[in-house]
Amino acid sequence: MMRYFRRQKKLIISGIAALLIAALAWLSFGPQSGDIVLMDPNQDSSASSSASGKHVTVGVAGLSSATQQVWAAVSKIARNRYGITVSIKNFTDYNQPNQALQNGDIDLNAYQHYAFLNAWNKANHADLVGIGTTVIAPIRLYSRQYSSVQDIPRGSTIAVPNDATNESRALLTLQHAGLISVKLPKNGLATVASIIDNPKKLTIKEVPPDQTPRVLESVAGSVINDDFAASSNTPLSLAIATEPVDASSHQWLNIIAARKKDAHNDLFAKVVECYQSDEIATVIRRAYGGRTLPAFGEYLKRLEDQHAE
Secondary structure, three states, rough: HHHHHHHHHHHHOEEEEEEHHHHHHHHOOOOOOOOOOEEOOOOOOOOOOHHOOEEEEEEEEEHHHHHHHHHHHHHHHHHHHHHEEEEEEOOOOOHHHHHHHHOOOEEEEEEEEEEHHHHHHHHHOOEEEEEEOOOEOOOEEEEOOOOOOHHHOOEEEEEEEOOOHOOOHHHHHHHOOOOOOOOOOHHHOOHHHHEOOOOOOOOOEEEEEHHHHHHHHHEEEEEEHHHHHHOOOOOOHHEEEEEEHHHHHHHHHEEEEEEEEOOOHHHHHHHHHHHHHHHHHHHHHHHOOOOEEEEHHHHHHHHHHHHOO
């Protein structure tokens, strides 16, 4: 009987020791103070920064694994450098982060480029502003049949997304690749009707953006934006032309947006500074696998210089 109790005592002690080890492991390797804080989009976070003085809530849309990695790194830097807690609120609809920002439900958002923000402001009589650039996701011409644009034969079909902004970007990418020439209309967005020279007599097939990867097998090439290329696992190695990053690309730079009255908010400027760091540039390249590129400071200048050569 005594042997039984001694054995039970050893088991209990072993169990307690295991729990202590697990707890220590969690403290050492579990969620750290710099890790990303995800918030329910329905959770009230209004005036979060003013309430604590060191808490900033950032709205995003369609949070991907790569974006989560980037913001986890930003959050860690902000915590370590300035004692700022960065929380992320994920929305499923692309209009929601701007509406939430306008209403004061979040402090900043980071999911859109200048062109989208400008269009949203105009449609909603708002005055949200960009306070810092983040990334650019160039659209690319992909082909399974040809390894260069020069190999595309006369009379071939090229698919492009049929939404206004991405179709314009696609056509300008084809122009940069030397396949067509376009004349931009007054609104600055090219359409098939804007094509003024088409030496290879290419057929430009307009398809829904989410269909551009799916038609790749049946066309000479398809211009696919980064989101759909990534979600469809279209290999980057199939890209034979890339949208140039130059002065005209400014409208496609993704941004951190704020309310106009907060354009010079020191706390928010610190979050932008943490994002626009060498550490985050490295995380962006690794997380996105080269599809999405850092677009701030020297990194943006290098991209522009590469395409100017």
